Amino acid sequence: GAVVSQHPSRVICKSGTSVKIECRSLDFQATTMFWYRQFPKQSLMLMATSNEGSKATYEQGVEKDKFLINHASLTLSTLTVTSAHPEDSSFYICSAGIGDEQFFGPGTRLTVL
Amino acid sequence: AQSVAQPEDQVNVAEGNPLTVKCTYSVSGNPYLFWYVQYPNRGLQFLLKYITGDNLVKGSYGFEAEFNKSQTSFHLKKPSALVSDSALYFCAVNWGFQKLVFGTGTRLLVSP
Numbered sequence: 001g002a003v004v005s006q007h008p009s010r011v012i013c014k015s016g017t018s019v020k021i022e023c024r025s026l027d028f029q030a031t032t033m034f035w036y037r038q039f040p041k042q043s044l045m046l047m048a049t050s051n052e053g054s055k056a057t058y059e060q061g062v063e064k065d066k067f068l069i070n071h072a073s074l075t076l077s078t079l080t081v082t083s084a085h086p087e088d089s090s091f092y093i094c095s096a097g098i099g100d101e102q103f104f105g106p107g108t109r110l111t112v113l
Numbered sequence: 114a115q116s117v118a119q120p121e122d123q124v125n126v127a128e129g130n131p132l133t134v135k136c137t138y139s140v141s142g143n144p145y146l147f148w149y150v151q152y153p154n155r156g157l158q159f160l161l162k163y164i165t166g167d168n169l170v171k172g173s174y175g176f177e178a179e180f181n182k183s184q185t186s187f188h189l190k191k192p193s194a195l196v197s198d199s200a201l202y203f204c205a206v207n208w209g210f211q212k213l214v215f216g217t218g219t220r221l222l223v224s225p
Contacts, residue, residue, distance in 0.1 A: 042218070043203065043218050
């Protein structure tokens with residue numbers, strides 16, 4: 001089956017630092033990857049759609065300069081949270097698309113102190 | 114606007130009893146409908162999907178869902194619940210494009 005990994009699984013950082021989260025499709029190539037954010041006991045909110053070789057498409061209200069997305073290859077997309085603040089603490093989940101389906105990574109728990 | 118509603122924040126059921134988790138959608142055209150399950154601190158796991166064809170869709174772990182176009186619903190069901198089914202369930206929809214719109218999620222609690 002299609003497997004998507006994320007690294008790291010959890011990260012704790014100080015306020016003001018930047019954090020990079022990797023999303024990899026392990027056994028398939030994904031031209032499109034998606035980044036979601038999930039607050040406790042809430043649904044997934046789509047942050048952006050990442051397309052290989054082009055700029056990401058951000059959802060309304062998501063700061064593109066704060067959440068930098070790079071999709072350099074067909075198997076790797078990265079999300080960098082720049083100058084992180086405590087309100088950025090959340091669970092970040094990526095997914096990779098094949099046809100009409102998405103396959104989700106295990107998520108990354110970000111805690112900003 | 115296109116949206117998905119899960120009217121119940123939580124569903125409680127005793128082990129061995131049938132369970133239903135409700136989902137309705139508001140959309141134009143012919144949607145693709147999905148159910149996912151999420152265990153604590155984990156990503157989403159695919160359960161089943163409806164694209165076209167038979168309205169009753171069978172999925173993983175004994176779950177099934179029935180697409181009802183007139184009621185714009187896609188309720189998740191299982192004939193006999195297990196304690197291990199306790200998790201967070203999300204209904205989602207797209208329209209042939211990969212971008213998914215999720216419902217707010219329903220927590221299923223199966224008691225022994």
